[in-house]
Structure formats: C-alpha cells, structure tokens
Amino acid sequence: MIYIHIPFCKQKCSYCNFHFSTSLNFKDEMLAAMKKEIFLRKEELNSKNLQTLYFGGGTPSILSGDEIKSLIDEVLKYFSFSSDIEVTLEANPDDLDKKFLREISNSPINRLSIGTQSFFDADLRMMNRAHSSSEAESSIKRAQDSGYENISIDLIYGSPTSNFEIWKENLNKSIALEIPHISSYALTVEPKTVLEKWIENGKVSNPKEEELNKEFYYMIDFLKDHEFEHYEISNFAKKGFHSKHNSAYWKYKEYLGIGPSAHSYNGYDVRSWNIANNQQYIKKLNSMLLAKETEILSPKDQFNEMIMIGLRTTWGVDLRSLKEKFSEQVLETFEKDSILKLQEGILVKEDNHLKIPEKHWFMADGIASDLFQV
Ligand code: SF4
Incomplete structure (x- = not known):
C-alpha cells in the first residue's frame, strides 16, 4: 500500500x-x-x-x-x-x-x-x-x-x-x-x-x-x-x-509513504519518515536524494507497537504471532503483566487473540502501556 x-x-x-x-x-x-x-x-x-x-x-x-x-x-x-x-x-x-x-x-x-x-x-x-x-x-x-x-x-x-x-x-x-x-x-x-x-x-x-x-x-x-x-x-x-x-x-502490513513527513514501514523491523519541511524535501529530491530518516525497530519497539495497535482494534493482538516473533522471556513478562487485567476483565482472550472489551476502550492506550516492555 x-x-x-x-x-x-x-x-x-x-x-x-x-x-x-x-x-x-x-x-x-x-x-x-x-x-x-x-x-x-x-x-x-x-x-x-x-x-x-x-x-x-x-x-x-x-x-x-x-x-x-x-x-x-x-x-x-x-x-x-x-x-x-x-x-x-x-x-x-x-x-x-x-x-x-x-x-x-x-x-x-x-x-x-x-x-x-x-x-x-x-x-x-x-x-x-x-x-x-x-x-x-x-x-x-x-x-x-x-x-x-x-x-x-x-x-x-x-x-x-x-x-x-x-x-x-x-x-x-x-x-x-x-x-x-x-x-x-x-x-x-x-x-x-x-x-x-x-x-x-x-x-x-x-x-x-x-x-x-x-x-x-x-x-x-x-x-x-x-x-x-x-x-x-x-x-x-x-x-x-x-x-x-x-x-x-x-495489521502491520508494509507501506510506503511519499511526501514530506510521510512514514513508511517494511512490515517487520524498519520504519522511516520523511523530513517535515517542504523546502528541504524539494531540495533533496531535486538532487535525486531521499529526504528520509530510518530507524531499525528493536524487538522491544516491535512488541510495544504490536500491543499498542492491536489493543485498539476489535480483532485484538494475535497471540500466535507474538509467540512466533518474540523470545520466551518477553512473553513471560507479558503474561505476568496481563494476569491481573485478565482477572479484572479489562483484557480477554478469545480465539488466540488478546483484546480489550469495548466497554474499556476509552482507556485502551493506558492499558496497552501497562503491558509495554521497558
Ligand atoms: S489544518 Fe489542514 S491538515 Fe490540519 S486539520 Fe485542518 S485541513 Fe486537516
């Protein structure tokens, strides 16, 4: 896309x-x-x-x-x-x-x-x-x-x-x-x-x-x-x-962002963003140079992003892809952090997905940040 x-x-x-x-x-x-x-x-x-x-x-x-x-x-x-x-x-x-x-x-x-x-x-x-x-x-x-x-x-x-x-x-x-x-x-x-x-x-x-x-x-x-x-x-x-x-x-698909300030993502571990300045963007491209900065996402960044984005959606976080992508240590900490929220009903597990029930969506960003790897 x-x-x-x-x-x-x-x-x-x-x-x-x-x-x-x-x-x-x-x-x-x-x-x-x-x-x-x-x-x-x-x-x-x-x-x-x-x-x-x-x-x-x-x-x-x-x-x-x-x-x-x-x-x-x-x-x-x-x-x-x-x-x-x-x-x-x-x-x-x-x-x-x-x-x-x-x-x-x-x-x-x-x-x-x-x-x-x-x-x-x-x-x-x-x-x-x-x-x-x-x-x-x-x-x-x-x-x-x-x-x-x-x-x-x-x-x-x-x-x-x-x-x-x-x-x-x-x-x-x-x-x-x-x-x-x-x-x-x-x-x-x-x-x-x-x-x-x-x-x-x-x-x-x-x-x-x-x-x-x-x-x-x-x-x-x-x-x-x-x-x-x-x-x-x-x-x-x-x-x-x-x-x-x-x-x-x-769903963490790859995308290419064109134009000043646009972001791109390779669907895995590389994110980039273009300079948010019209003049500098034009100047660079006039010399056939890209006006972007690139960041390699650490496993921690990738994990936090998957949690943050997934918990804002109706389909939630796919626990199978978490297991495929992250180490046992990361998953253990995550499970410990989720236990209380699962008991309180702030999080639910359904079909191998972790979700926030809709009635708690207003607090979704806070709930997700409690589960971040630090
Ligand atoms: S300033 Fe432009 S980009 Fe911002 S909300 Fe208004 S129309 Fe949209």
Missing part, C-alpha cells in the same frame, strides 16, 4: 499539528519532487500489486483533479492496481464542488474521506475550518450524487462549543445522510496549536474527560443500533465499508 501526503492546506485549523503549509507557491515543485520520490522508492515494497492507495494530508483536495491524476499515473508506472484496489482521497467539504467531483470521478479514486468534523457552525468556527455547516452537508450530497457511495466522514467530539445534545445531532445527521463509515476523534489539545493557546489564556475550556467519555460511549451504542461495526477505537463501518488501507496499518 502507498500513502501520499499532500502538505498544503487553505488555512490552519485551531487544533491541528500535522505537517502542511498554507502557501501554495511551491506546489508544482512539490508535485515534481513527489514523483521523483515515487521513482526512487519503487523497489521498496515487496508487492508491486497495490491493494490500497491513500491521499492524505494536509488537504489533498486542494490539488486539481488533473494534478491528483498525474500522481496516480506516476504510481501506475511502477505498480499495478489489484482489481479491488481501494483508492482514498481525503477531501475538505469546501473543495468538493461539482467540477472537482467530475474530474476525480474519472479517476481510480473510489473512496472519499471527508473532513466534516461537525455539522454546526459554532464548532467549525472554533476549529477554524474553511467550511460552513451547510457546506458540510451539501458536499456529502454532491459526492453521493456524483456516484461516490464509499464515503467516510471525520467527526470531532468534545469541542468546547459543543455539548451532548449537539453531539447527538451530529450523529443523527450522519445517519440521515447515509454515511457508511465514520472516523471519530475526541478533540485533543496538541502542543503548539492555537487551541492550546486559547486554553492557556482561558478563551475556551479544556475538553472535560467526563463529557468525552459520555459522548464516546453514546456514539458506540448509537452507531451499533444503526448497523455499524466498531472495528477500531475511532472507526465505525457498515458491512463492506471498512477502510482497507487503515486496516492494513493495524
């Missing part, structure tokens, strides 16, 4: 600490550099037949349909697409006009992940999103009218401008719009964001743990009642609409 990071956005959302630039001055140079990176790294994946291609960001929909297609064409020079490939484009509602949708519907893109976040203007203003509540809704309808059925939307809960009733309404709207996949995240206060500053100077209040908890568990019950499967802490899908790309990440 290949991930392509488009490092541009129209404006900076108040909560965001991803890598992007709001200046499009070097967009053409960036696209040329990314094509060079695709060429230089074409041998890195074992499989030349792609199951998934994902455009994330930043804001991929800031590009024109032709620019996106030119990146796809570059990928197709060196890779083939499996017959059921999933090609996802992250798109912001304000970009999904008829012209753009017409352009991309003539491309292999068959899944849209729309950055809706909320259907309420007060939330969207606080988040400094570039779209309004009416665009949030109309963009989805336009995408559906242009033939896109496989649509995911992002929703954020716990916003200081929201409350439980507003959150319920956000979920109701998603159902009314017949969205088959929802990724939903608690508003997180990341370092060096505008939101962090606002909280420090008292302009807005910190999301309250109790409220987040209530909204999270309401969402689980509500979406289950509407035939969604909760397959990862933040992800819900109707039958047949699970994200193949993200599921492959959570």
Whole structure:
C-alpha cells in the first residue's frame, strides 16, 4: 500500500499539528519532487500489486483533479492496481464542488474521506475550518450524487462549543445522510496549536474527560443500533465499508509513504519518515536524494507497537504471532503483566487473540502501556 501526503492546506485549523503549509507557491515543485520520490522508492515494497492507495494530508483536495491524476499515473508506472484496489482521497467539504467531483470521478479514486468534523457552525468556527455547516452537508450530497457511495466522514467530539445534545445531532445527521463509515476523534489539545493557546489564556475550556467519555460511549451504542461495526477505537463501518488501507496499518502490513513527513514501514523491523519541511524535501529530491530518516525497530519497539495497535482494534493482538516473533522471556513478562487485567476483565482472550472489551476502550492506550516492555 502507498500513502501520499499532500502538505498544503487553505488555512490552519485551531487544533491541528500535522505537517502542511498554507502557501501554495511551491506546489508544482512539490508535485515534481513527489514523483521523483515515487521513482526512487519503487523497489521498496515487496508487492508491486497495490491493494490500497491513500491521499492524505494536509488537504489533498486542494490539488486539481488533473494534478491528483498525474500522481496516480506516476504510481501506475511502477505498480499495478489489484482489481479491488481501494483508492482514498481525503477531501475538505469546501473543495468538493461539482467540477472537482467530475474530474476525480474519472479517476481510480473510489473512496472519499471527508473532513466534516461537525455539522454546526459554532464548532467549525472554533476549529477554524474553511467550511460552513451547510457546506458540510451539501458536499456529502454532491459526492453521493456524483456516484461516490464509499464515503467516510471525520467527526470531532468534545469541542468546547459543543455539548451532548449537539453531539447527538451530529450523529443523527450522519445517519440521515447515509454515511457508511465514520472516523471519530475526541478533540485533543496538541502542543503548539492555537487551541492550546486559547486554553492557556482561558478563551475556551479544556475538553472535560467526563463529557468525552459520555459522548464516546453514546456514539458506540448509537452507531451499533444503526448497523455499524466498531472495528477500531475511532472507526465505525457498515458491512463492506471498512477502510482497507487503515486496516492494513493495524495489521502491520508494509507501506510506503511519499511526501514530506510521510512514514513508511517494511512490515517487520524498519520504519522511516520523511523530513517535515517542504523546502528541504524539494531540495533533496531535486538532487535525486531521499529526504528520509530510518530507524531499525528493536524487538522491544516491535512488541510495544504490536500491543499498542492491536489493543485498539476489535480483532485484538494475535497471540500466535507474538509467540512466533518474540523470545520466551518477553512473553513471560507479558503474561505476568496481563494476569491481573485478565482477572479484572479489562483484557480477554478469545480465539488466540488478546483484546480489550469495548466497554474499556476509552482507556485502551493506558492499558496497552501497562503491558509495554521497558
Ligand atoms: S485541513 Fe486537516 S491538515 Fe489542514 S489544518 Fe485542518 S486539520 Fe490540519
């Protein structure tokens, strides 16, 4: 699978600490550099037949349909697409006009992940999103009218401008719009964001743990009642609409990340990440040099990663692959650390998989870190 990071956005959302630039001055140079990176790294994946291609960001929909297609064409020079490939484009509602949708519907893109976040203007203003509540809704309808059925939307809960009733309404709207996949995240206060500053100077209040908890568990019950499967802490899908790309990440498959700040993984013990600086990325690639750093994952890192990722999913951690990969000593410590949690029901074993029951998922990261090798 290949991930392509488009490092541009129209404006900076108040909560965001991803890598992007709001200046499009070097967009053409960036696209040329990314094509060079695709060429230089074409041998890195074992499989030349792609199951998934994902455009994330930043804001991929800031590009024109032709620019996106030119990146796809570059990928197709060196890779083939499996017959059921999933090609996802992250798109912001304000970009999904008829012209753009017409352009991309003539491309292999068959899944849209729309950055809706909320259907309420007060939330969207606080988040400094570039779209309004009416665009949030109309963009989805336009995408559906242009033939896109496989649509995911992002929703954020716990916003200081929201409350439980507003959150319920956000979920109701998603159902009314017949969205088959929802990724939903608690508003997180990341370092060096505008939101962090606002909280420090008292302009807005910190999301309250109790409220987040209530909204999270309401969402689980509500979406289950509407035939969604909760397959990862933040992800819900109707039958047949699970994200193949993200599921492959959570199953430790190899992936290649193209573009500034993109990460790659060989499916075993090597991880790399590109420099999170557009100018330096372009400069390096102009000299046909890669702009990445590489890390060899120690057995401890690999173990901790498998625990962290696996326990956030409905299928859990595969105990057979733990046994195949790690030493008896590591497994003994792990078993000792899990005993109490198994007795308390915070962990369960099913079909050779270790899982956190859904009612404890809100604490999944803490439970996983208790099981880390140190
Ligand atoms: S559009 Fe996405 S990547 Fe860009 S600033 Fe907003 S949240 Fe961050």
